[in-house]
Amino acid sequence: MxxxxxxxxxxxxxxxxxxxxxxxxxxxxxxxxxxxxxxxRVLPSFSMEGKVCLVTGAARGLGNEFCRAFVQSGCTDLAILDLKEDEAKDAATELVASACVNSDMTPEDFNVIGVGCDVSSELSVQRAFEQVMDNFGRLDSVVASAGIVENYSAFDYPFDRIKRLYDINVHGAFFTAREAARNMIPQGGGSIVLVASISGTIINIPQPQTPYNASKAAVRHMAASLAVEWAKKGVRVNALSPGYMLTKLTKTILAHDQDLKKTWESLTPVGKMGEPEDLAGAIVFLSSDASKYMTGSEIRIDGGYCLI
Structure with missing residues (x-):
């Protein structure tokens, strides 16, 4: 022209x-x-593309949010572990379906499996990891998210429930980390994230939960200890400590106790509780190559709760 x-x-x-x-x-x-x-659009090292991930306690709650964060960051190979295998499989199906909405991806592009696993049982954890390795052939990022909390005064806390809490929160985290490392070391390394809590740093009020607080303090120190033990083997171990988060379970509890919600919010500098998706960036950072020189550390996401 x-x-x-x-x-x-x-x-x-x-x-x-x-x-x-x-x-x-x-x-x-x-x-x-x-x-x-x-x-x-993003720093390439934050991408989870090509990585095989595993999350325990992932059929619901924060564990499920971590899975969504991985998929949104490019992960297509993922194992969802939870106590009831049918719930884990249902969560895997739902996650893939939601990932394909408004996307060029199809269900065939994903390999997301649900596996039944009782993290309090060493044998169950070993079998679950064997199944995952048979399916994927490798593991790059593992998140130990399975955990429970109960509120009893110290004098009234039943021993059988204390034991159950420690079996899941402490022993379960250890079994998960150990099996992850056993499979990661031969392939050159990987990332392990143990989900702790602000309860491992401060004393929550007004609810009494001494065994839970102590269990999360154990998880924090466990992450640091394992990080040193496996550092030269290429396995990184870090802890993620959430504050008060508005999960579906928490919302149900607080629906019957608005005064408790007001107390927690009044003790939090930002004046509100966190949303589960507020943890997405941190879990991807800890699990991706973006944190490849970071081990034995803790990321606390609590709206400033532990500062005052």
């Missing part, structure tokens, strides 16, 4: 002809359009 102008436009290449003492300029316009360059 070209256009004729009575006067020459400055800085425009042109060819000039004289006709009847009138100067005409010819400006040629290219029909070729240049595709605009697109800068990367």
């Amino acid at each position: 070209f256009s004729l102008f009575a006067r020459a436009a400055p800085h425009v290449p042109r060819s000039t002809v004289l006709t009847r003492n009138v100067q005409f300029s010819v400006r040629f316009q290219s029909t070729v359009t240049t595709k605009p360059k697109r800068a990367p």
Whole structure:
């Protein structure tokens, strides 16, 4: 295409002809359009693409949110572990279905499995990891998220329930981390995240929960200890400590006790409880190559609760 102008436009290449003492300029316009360059939207090291991930206690709650964060960050190979296998499988199906909404991805692009696992049983954990390794052949990122909390005064806490709590929260985290490391070391390493809590740092009020608090303090120190033990083997171990989060279970509890919710919010500097998705960035950071020089550390996400 070209256009004729009575006067020459400055800085425009042109060819000039004289006709009847009138100067005409010819400006040629290219029909070729240049595709605009697109800068990367995220730091590549945060991508979970190509990584095989495993999350315990992932059929619901924070564990399920961690799975969603991994998928949203590019993970297509994922194992969801939970006590009831049918619930774990249902969670896997639902996660894939939601990942395909408004996306070019199809269910065939994902390999997300649900596996039944009682983390309080060493044998159950070993069998679950064997099943995962048989399916994927490797493990890159493992999150030990399974845990329970109960509120009894110290004098009234039944021993059988104390034992159950420690079997899940402490022994379960240890069994999960140990099996993860056993499979990661031969492949050159990986990332393990133990989900602790602010309860491992402060004393929650007004609810009495001494065994739970002590269990989460154990998980924090466990992460640091294992990090040192496995550092030269390429396995990183870090802890994630959430504050008061509005999970579905917490919402159900607080629906019957609004005064408790007000107390927790009044003790939190930001003045509100956290949403489960507030943990997404941290879990992806700890599990991805973005934190490859980080081990034995703790990320606390609590709206400032532990500062005062």
